Amino acid sequence: MNRRRNVYISLTAAVLSGCLVYGMYKLQRIQIEREGTVAVLVPKRFIAAGERLTEGDLAYKSVPNAAFVPEMILKKSQAAGKETIIPLGKDEPILSWKVDRYLLQPKRSESTFQIPKEYIRSISNGIRAGDRVLLYVSGDASPSKRLFEEAVIVASVKTSGNVEIDNMENPNILSLADGNKEQMYASRRDANGMIDYLNLNLTEAQWLQLDSLCKNGEQMLVVAYSPESLDFHTDGEADKP
Known part of the structure; x- marks a missing residue:
């Protein structure tokens, strides 16, 4: 009887020892996996360009450290309430340059x-809110030149009646965000109004x-539409801050 009891005790001890070793192994593996991944923010569904993100649209997904880039968003508070500049796929890590709280708002600087x-000599009638434009100065007493090396963003273009120039049925700003050249071209063709502001x-x-340069009237601005307007929303490198 004692011999049988000793056998049971030995077997139980062996099983408990095995369970302990396996448990330690699982804990170590989980720790290693956690240390080797980063939880980043992803959409739960496909998000079209121009949509405003809500917390319900967002979830977390673990990605390997090797695949992590600083532009990936880690907190819901950094994305919720912002608009998408380009479409986002389901479970695609959200990069900071793909969302903006106010697309036409100026940056902090x-x-x-x-x-x-009276500062403007000529302006391209094809420009719309959200476009990037190039500025040139032109005067009779001095050669014309480009004012800034980089293009600047148009916050709004309005008629004398303070109405934004756009095609309300097919807004240019949404076509621009989607990178849809055909709709963008069509919205510009269909929009009417002389730019006053x-x-x-x-x-x-x-x-x-x-x-x-312009306040004395000797030089005036020439405002030209820039092809960077479309590149800004369709080329990821151009969109990065």
Whole structure:
């Protein structure tokens, strides 16, 4: 009897020892897996360009450390309430440059300036809110030149009746966000109205330079539509901050 009891005790001890070893192995594996991955934010469903994200649209997904890039968003508070600049696929890590809280709002270093009509010599009637434009200065006493090396963002273009120039049935800004060249072209063709008010997002240094050149009337602005407008939303490298 004692011999049989000893056998049972030995078997029980062996089983418990095995369970303990296996449990330790699982805990170590879980720890290693956690240390080797990062939880990033992803959409639960396909999100079209121009949609505003809600917390219900968002979830977390683990990605290997080797695949993690600094642009990936880690907290819901960093994405919820923002608009998508380009479409997002289900379970696709959300990158910071793919969302914006206010697409036409100036950056922290910028302000929105209304350009006085007397400063403008000519303006492309094809520009719309959200476009990027190139600014040139032109005067009779000096050669024409490009004012800023980089293109600047148009905050709004309005008629004399303070109405935004766009095709309301097919807004240019949504076509631009989707990267849809055909709809973007069609919305520009169908939109009507003469541009009377132009608002640009500029840094303080840019505005002061522009104002000093144009306020005496000797030089005026030529505002040209830039092809960077479409590249800004369809090329990931161009979109990165």
